[in-house]
Amino acid sequence: MPVNSLGDLRAGRLAGARQLKLACGLTEFPSEILELADTLEVLDLSGNRLTSLPPELSRLRHLRILFCSGNPFTVLPEVLGECPRLEMVGFKSSRLHTVPPAALPPQLRWLILTDNAIDALPASIGRCSGLQKLMLAGNRLSTLPDEMAACAGLELLRIAANRLTVLPPWLFDLPRLAWLAYAGNPFCASVEMPRLGGDAAIRIPFADLSLGERLGEGASGVIHRAAWRGDGERRQVAVKLFKGSMTSDGLPSHEMAACLEAGSHASLIPVLGRLEGAGQVGEGLVMALIDQAFESLAGPPSLASCTRDIYPDGAAFTVDAVLRIATGIAAAAAHLHGRGILHGDLYAHNILHAGEGRALLGDFGAASFFAPEDERTASALQRIEVRAFACLLDELVARCEVPSPTSLKLQALASLQRRCADPQPSSRPLFAEVEAELARIAALPSRFS
Incomplete structure (x- = not known):
């Protein structure tokens, strides 16, 4: 979605807009946004300096999607629960520590609260019967409310890097849950710790690699083509350099450990070794370069x-x-x-x-x-x-x-x-x-x- 101009908004040149994205260091919610109440469906205010939203936000009666990631909110605004059509909410990396019961719209389908400081979810989340996607990685949750057992439509759940001491038993009975990530919680530490070191992995010196073109980028890292000079031979490989920060799924260190522990299989991308001596470049994996036909x-x-x-x-x-x-x-x-x-x-x-x-x-x-x-x-x-x-x-x-x-x-x-x-x-x-x-x-x- 292209970034819009605050000047255009205030001059009325965005009248009738269905989507609006503002990233200009906002410290206050521009009241002119409310003039789009008859049309606005998607509002992206990520990357500003907002700490609150006005009570009048509920006047945006067609608003379906709201992104406020990267703003210094500490409390999820309660007005969200009053927006009649709001179904997708994103407050990633926003310093949140509190989610009030009234802040969750009952028609919610997709909630992104990754990388905050939330230590509890309200029981009212159980009323979100249409919730399909819940992103909670990188918070301080020690439990999940039992009322979530009523979220029968939940399909994707990210609860990695929290403080959970147990996986709640009701989770295994959810009829549609298909994609689950929970690494980095106390309840699985005893299983993880022996695997996180990757001590048995082949170490490949960064000095033996010549990085080439970028092949792709994901949430956790960037993949480059590289030439590897190993054992006197030169071969083309792929190198994934991890970003080292919290992703929507969890911590890159756990991804690296899983890749190394996965072993060899005809339907897995072969991992050749772990990067060593990369310094400021960070951690990484060396993998087989896949045929361009794929x-x-x-x-x-x-x-x-x-x-x-x-x-x-x-x-x-x-x-x-x-x-x-x-x-x-x-x-x-x-x-x-x-x-x-x-x-x-x-x-x-x-x-x-x-x-x-x-x-x-x-x-x-x-x-x-x-x-x-x-x-x-x-x-x-x-x-x-x-x-x-x-x-x-x-x-x-x-x-x-x-x-x-x-x-x-x-x-x-x-x-x-x-x-x-x-x-x-x-x-x-x-x-x-x-x-x-x-x-x-x-x-x-x-x-x-």
Whole structure:
């Protein structure tokens, strides 16, 4: 969204605007914004110096999305709860320590409170029955209110880097929860600590690398092409340099640990080693450089889609390609679960694919560790991720080039998808069973005779 001019707003040149973004060091809410009450739907005031919002904000009766990240608020404004259509609220890195019960709009779908100092959530969050996405990483929460058990629509939950002493039992019963990140809390410290050092990882001196072009950037770091002079040979690799700050998913140090602990698998991007001696450049990983034929399976969710990925127009897959993608990702997830790692972000936008269904799962920014020997908790966590797989399978099947009702494979895939999406989490299969079922489906004839 382009940045607008405060001068244009005050001169009336933005009359009728549906979106408004102001980033000009504001210390007070410009009253002229209220003149857009008949049209304004999206308001972005991030990166200013606001500490409060006026009671008149509720006059913006069409306002659906409000971003105020990076402002020095200490209390989430109660007027938010009076905005009749407000469904997405973002106050990341805003020094918040208090969330009043009245501040949460009942129609809320997406709440971003990452990187603040919040030590408690109000019980009123349980009234947000349509809440789908809740971002709470990097706060001071020691508990979550039991009333959140009523948030039956919750699909994505980020609670990493808090002070939680236990995962609440009701969390495992949420019918739609699919993407969970909880690393960096006291309750999982005993599982994490042995893995965070990465002592067994190969160390690659920064001096042996020549950084090249930037290949991409995510929430936790920047990826460069690089030339590695190792063992007398020169090879092209990819280097991820971590930013070292809190992300929407959690701490980059936990992402690095998960990448190193993931081990080798045909459907994971190979990690070659940990960067050493990088100095001010910071921490990093050296990874295999992926063939340029690979591209992202989809784009990340939009403001409108909330939790579902955005595929290119006309994206289509053969049944066999869908089977190969699904089989590769299910096998990768089963491999990770066997090593006590929950990926936490099993999404199409974190999958690279190339021709005929070859697929690689990447981005461990939301990964969390668990103890496989704690079978009850381990299986419950794994079944949450199985629902994420169900969402992926649903998207792929919907874009299948052979929508014929006589396709045995397509019918079987749809049946498996429904099982993986079962609203009763304990009824979902684990990934070992999913793998076996995918193998059975692959052996079916394409159509009824």
